[in-house]
Amino acid sequence: MEEQVLAEHCRQGDNSARKELYERYAGRMLSVCLRYAGDRETAEDLMHDGFLKLFDSFDKFTWRGEGSLRAWMERVMVNTVLQHLRKNDVMNQASALDSVPETYDEPDSSTIDVIPQKVLMQFISELPAGYRTVFNLYVFEDKPHKEIAQILGINEKSSASQLTRAKAALATKVREWMKRNA
Numbered sequence: 001m002e003e004q005v006l007a008e009h010c011r012q013g014d015n016s017a018r019k020e021l022y023e024r025y026a027g028r029m030l031s032v033c034l035r036y037a038g039d040r041e042t043a044e045d046l047m048h049d050g051f052l053k054l055f056d057s058f059d060k061f062t063w064r065g066e067g068s069l070r071a072w073m074e075r076v077m078v079n080t081v082l083q084h085l086r087k088n089d090v091m092n093q094a095s096a097l098d099s100v101p102e103t104y105d106e107p108d109s110s111t112i113d114v115i116p117q118k119v120l121m122q123f124i125s126e127l128p129a130g131y132r133t134v135f136n137l138y139v140f141e142d143k144p145h146k147e148i149a150q151i152l153g154i155n156e157k158s159s160a161s162q163l164t165r166a167k168a169a170l171a172t173k174v175r176e177w178m179k180r181n182a
Contacts, residue, residue: 006020032077035125038125050073050077115174132166
């Protein structure tokens with residue numbers, strides 16, 4: 001079924017269309033949730049919550065061309081995860097990586113290209129929740145620090161600091177991986 005037709009059938013409450021939507025996009029939506037949640041069980045729960053929100057809010061979806069359905073779904077999933085993180089106050093939990101320096105040597109892009117994407121995503125998932133959330137919003141959602149601070153209810157400088165620390169922790173993991181796998 002074409003994306004626009006699928007969206008319209010979902011809007012009308014067609015359960016077979018909803019099933020098709022779920023089967024077509026669940027993998028992608030799970031990966032979005034995993035980026036933020038850090039563990040598979042939580043990510044799966046959040047993805048299911050996100051799909052329930054999607055099914056209840058199709059009247060808010062506006063078709064804007066091919067890919068707009070997936071983009072809207074991803075936005076709903078990210079908002080679902082962020083709501084969960086705010087509710088659980090992850091941004092104010094103490095971090096085990098507070099000793100991570102504010103400066104670091106960034107690995108060159110040719111080094112990172114050698115590392116499998118699955119490994120990089122694992123490294124991201126291992127970051128403390130606050131670092132991981134800021135990193136994801138900045139890198140994958142292309143949000144500026146001002147907007148990240150508003151979304152998460154933190155100071156703009158805290159957002160920048162957490163991003164720097166996330167990058168430093170990731171750079172360390174990349175260097176370690178390269179030493180083991182060179």
